[in-house]
Amino acid sequence: xxxxxxxxxxxxxxxxxxxDGEVVFVGIGLPNMACNLAKRTHAxxxxxxxxxxxxxxxxxxxxxxxxxxALAQGALSVCSIPDLFQYYLIxxxxxxxxxGIAQMxxxxxxxxxxxxxxxxxxxxxxxxxxxxxxxxxAKRVLIVASQRKQSFPEAVDFVTSPxxxxxxxxxxxxxxxxxxxxxxxxxxxxxxxxxxxxxxxxTERHPGVGIDQIRDSIGWDIRLGDDVSETVPPTxxxxxxxxEVLDPDHLFLKSA
Amino acid sequence: MALESSTSGSGKVxxxxxxxxxxxxxxxxxxxxxxxxxxxxxxxxxxxxxRRRDLTLCRMTPDLIYDQLIAAGCxxxxxxxxxxxxGAGSLFAFRRAVEKGxxxxxxxxxxxxxxxxxxxxxxxxxxxxxxxxxYAGSDMPQANPQIRxxxxxxxxxxxxxxxxxxxxVAIVHAQRADTDGNTQAWGxxxxxxxxxxxxxxxxxxxxxxxDESVIRSDPNRTIIPGMIVxxxxxxxxxxxxxxxxxxxxxxxxxxxxxxDISRDRRRLDAWLEEWVYGVxxxxxxxxxxxxxxxxxxxxxxVLSQPVNxxx
Numbered sequence: 001x002x003x004x005x006x007x008x009x010x011x012x013x014x015x016x017x018x019x020d021g022e023v024v025f026v027g028i029g030l031p032n033m034a035c036n037l038a039k040r041t042h043a044x045x046x047x048x049x050x051x052x053x054x055x056x057x058x059x060x061x062x063x064x065x066x067x068x069x070a071l072a073q074g075a076l077s078v079c080s081i082p083d084l085f086q087y088y089l090i091x092x093x094x095x096x097x098x099x100g101i102a103q104m105x106x107x108x109x110x111x112x113x114x115x116x117x118x119x120x121x122x123x124x125x126x127x128x129x130x131x132x133x134x135x136x137x138a139k140r141v142l143i144v145a146s147q148r149k150q151s152f153p154e155a156v157d158f159v160t161s162p163x164x165x166x167x168x169x170x171x172x173x174x175x176x177x178x179x180x181x182x183x184x185x186x187x188x189x190x191x192x193x194x195x196x197x198x199x200x201x202x203t204e205r206h207p208g209v210g211i212d213q214i215r216d217s218i219g220w221d222i223r224l225g226d227d228v229s230e231t232v233p234p235t236x237x238x239x240x241x242x243x244e245v246l247d248p249d250h251l252f253l254k255s256a
Numbered sequence: 257m258a259l260e261s262s263t264s265g266s267g268k269v270x271x272x273x274x275x276x277x278x279x280x281x282x283x284x285x286x287x288x289x290x291x292x293x294x295x296x297x298x299x300x301x302x303x304x305x306x307r308r309r310d311l312t313l314c315r316m317t318p319d320l321i322y323d324q325l326i327a328a329g330c331x332x333x334x335x336x337x338x339x340x341x342x343g344a345g346s347l348f349a350f351r352r353a354v355e356k357g358x359x360x361x362x363x364x365x366x367x368x369x370x371x372x373x374x375x376x377x378x379x380x381x382x383x384x385x386x387x388x389x390x391y392a393g394s395d396m397p398q399a400n401p402q403i404r405x406x407x408x409x410x411x412x413x414x415x416x417x418x419x420x421x422x423x424x425v426a427i428v429h430a431q432r433a434d435t436d437g438n439t440q441a442w443g444x445x446x447x448x449x450x451x452x453x454x455x456x457x458x459x460x461x462x463x464x465x466x467d468e469s470v471i472r473s474d475p476n477r478t479i480i481p482g483m484i485v486x487x488x489x490x491x492x493x494x495x496x497x498x499x500x501x502x503x504x505x506x507x508x509x510x511x512x513x514x515x516d517i518s519r520d521r522r523r524l525d526a527w528l529e530e531w532v533y534g535v536x537x538x539x540x541x542x543x544x545x546x547x548x549x550x551x552x553x554x555x556x557x558v559l560s561q562p563v564n565x566x567x
């Protein structure tokens with residue numbers, strides 16, 4: 001087995017969550033790598049949609065921002081922001097959305113707005129962007145994050161984007177049309193949100209990562225699945241595509 | 257509303273200094289639009305040079321240009337949905353203003369992306385608000401009392417609402433326009449059209465001025481009609497370090513390097529001194545940037561297939 005980095009393991013694992021023919025709302029960085037890897041392996045008919053309005057993109061370089069011209073050049077369509085949000089996302093045509101976090105609680109409620117009090121924050125974060133709409137409308141949401149204890153507190157400082165139980169209420173009661181967060185992939189392991197009560201549950205740990213390390217990196221007593229398996233590492237072919245095709249200049253996978 | 261000079265088309269073409277001097281006023285609500293693409297830094301720099309004050313700055317993504325306007329003390333309030341350095345980290349002047357009130361306190365009015373887009377859609381359509389299926393289960397309505405709700409008269413469904421946004425002045429960059437301001441843009445078009453239609457005064461900034469016959473040869477590409485445009489400024493490379501599709505690429509090294517500049521207030525002030533106050537216009541900025549850097553950013557030619565408008 002070839003050597004691989006944590007980022008490469010996360011990209012490969014995220015790629016395997018995507019099914020052929022699905023429509024994905026792609027973010028920059030790891031989600032972009034995962035979607036383009038899936039498209040070049042098991043999901044050639046994956047449709048990549050970017051928040052800037054690019055539909056069916058085939059980026060010829062690693063996009064440096066969500067509005068990179070490589071996402072528009074050669075796309076199937078480029079539409080305005082109102083069209084993108086109304087007809088694609090809110091219209092219910094997005095199967096999978098990716099979200100990042102600054103803080104997340106055990107039900108997948110995400111904070112990307114402030115650390116501390118809203119009116120006098122210790123750290124002012126960027127805010128929602130499209131995250132609140134993705135969390136509301138995508139049929140399922142994949143969350144990708146570095147696992148640091150302060151990022152996974154018992155309660156988030158601010159709910160920017162609703163998870164499985166926002167303010168203790170079920171999504172259906174609140175009229176949220178999408179399915180919400182389904183899986184969390186970190187640098188230590190993989191988690192799902194319980195189908196019954198929405199609580200985060202560990203299902204896989206990455207090779208070489210111990211349960212204690214995982215427990216120490218999360219702010220509550222993490223629920224363990226019945227059978228915690230080891231994450232299948234990236235294959236030689238997946239590594240080759242990531243390193244030679246998707247990120248030849250090591251802009252993203254610099255830790256490789 | 258169009259100015260007197262706009263009654264004859266060619267009267268709209270002017271310099272950036274004149275357009276900003278006449279159309280951007282202290283206390284205005286201003287929207288320099290463009291989603292990553294087509295962000296008019298040349299206009300932002302001219303506003304800083306002319307020392308406009310108490311502006312309410314609106315944009316989905318404040319980007320580096322609003323970080324610079326905030327650092328220069330031009331802004332009283334920011335209306336936005338995502339305040340980061342896209343693909344490259346934090347906007348530190350924005351953070352200093354919010355976290356420490358430096359150089360001035362900054363009032364915030366915050367939405368999600370679609371909330372902001374919906375606000376200019378309502379503004380453009382002369383509607384008082386726009387209903388959105390966002391914010392259920394989010395704390396955003398508590399942070400922003402302007403996010404309210406309405407009960408649908410047909411289904412009894414409760415929907416969130418956002419108020420119309422009608423800026424005093426919009427500045428929209430595009431690839432080309434004619435002298436009357438009939439404006440064509442391609443690539444990522446964001447909310448440029450809605451922003452222009454929502455605003456009281458409209459400044460269009462373009463890479464190239466073209467003859468009206470060029471516009472008429474491809475009318476589907478026109479996103480803003482001259483009838484709502486007050487001034488046309490021709491400013492090649494006016495978006496650097498942002499980009500203009502088909503003309504030049506984003507200067508990503510600048511975006512990545514901005515974090516180190518904006519993190520340190522003195523360094524940011526020195527940057528403004530050198531690149532904004534220290535030049536008289538965009539041409540001088542570009543001369544300082546150097547032809548070598550400009551040439552490395554220039555776009556390669558990838559042409560679309562022409563279409564037949566014949567009948």
